Amino acid sequence: MSSVKRRYPIGAEVVGENQTHFRLWAPKARELDVVLEHSPSSERTFHSLTPEPRGYFSGAINAGVGSRYRLRVNGREIFYPDPASRFQPDGPHGPSCIVDPKRFQWTDSQWPGITLKGQIIYEMHIGTFTKEGTWRAAAEQLPELAHIGITVVEMMPVADFPGKFGWGYDGVNLFTPSHLYGTPDDLRTFIDRAHSLGLAVILDVVYNH
Numbered sequence: 001m002s003s004v005k006r007r008y009p010i011g012a013e014v015v016g017e018n019q020t021h022f023r024l025w026a027p028k029a030r031e032l033d034v035v036l037e038h039s040p041s042s043e044r045t046f047h048s049l050t051p052e053p054r055g056y057f058s059g060a061i062n063a064g065v066g067s068r069y070r071l072r073v074n075g076r077e078i079f080y081p082d083p084a085s086r087f088q089p090d091g092p093h094g095p096s097c098i099v100d101p102k103r104f105q106w107t108d109s110q111w112p113g114i115t116l117k118g119q120i121i122y123e124m125h126i127g128t129f130t131k132e133g134t135w136r137a138a139a140e141q142l143p144e145l146a147h148i149g150i151t152v153v154e155m156m157p158v159a160d161f162p163g164k165f166g167w168g169y170d171g172v173n174l175f176t177p178s179h180l181y182g183t184p185d186d187l188r189t190f191i192d193r194a195h196s197l198g199l200a201v202i203l204d205v206v207y208n209h
Contacts, residue, residue: 011023011024011082011086012069012086012096012098014064014100018064019063019064020060020061021059021060022034022059022060022082023057024049025057027055029073029074030074032072033046034046034049034061034070035069035072036061036067036068037068047059065103066097068089068095068098069096069097070082070096081173083173085097085173085175086099086175086184087177087183088176089179092161092162092172099184101184107196114151119151120151121151121154122145122150122153122154125156126156126158127178129141133181135187136190139194142190142193145197146197151200152201153199154203157169157203157204158171158181158187159173159205160176160177168204168206169206
């Protein structure tokens, strides 16, 4: 494995100012390139990753938060999103986007957590909970849930999925919160707000349905 210090074994991780380390598992590939997309007109630059043992490819590239990218396998002119993408701004078929979760300013350091016994759980579908169908809009309604005695919010699956509406049971980007509900930081804001009100947040996950 690369000597770069990473949190997760695969995906794109910011490792410095305008520096991102990519690591992918593609055991049947001979070559793997990161394709940076610099403009809506599809201006692209190609960056080869270095093969590692056991089918991994990795490398650091001059790219920062917000940069969009895809992957090219064996030099073919077909470009794929990152299977370990953390954000798909245009949905599952669009380019992946580099994010840095360490930039978010949490305010819940005093959150004590909860015990299992005696909790009152509200199951929430973000897309239909409010007219806007976003995490930020849902966060504005959390005080009402706390007021009526809810102690835990259970979100229905939030992994990104094709199309404009879904209950969460057809997720295809399992590391990517749905772009339809907002950005990854919008999700963090929702959780941070919930904790400030004494609400725990848990997640329903579906890997195959």
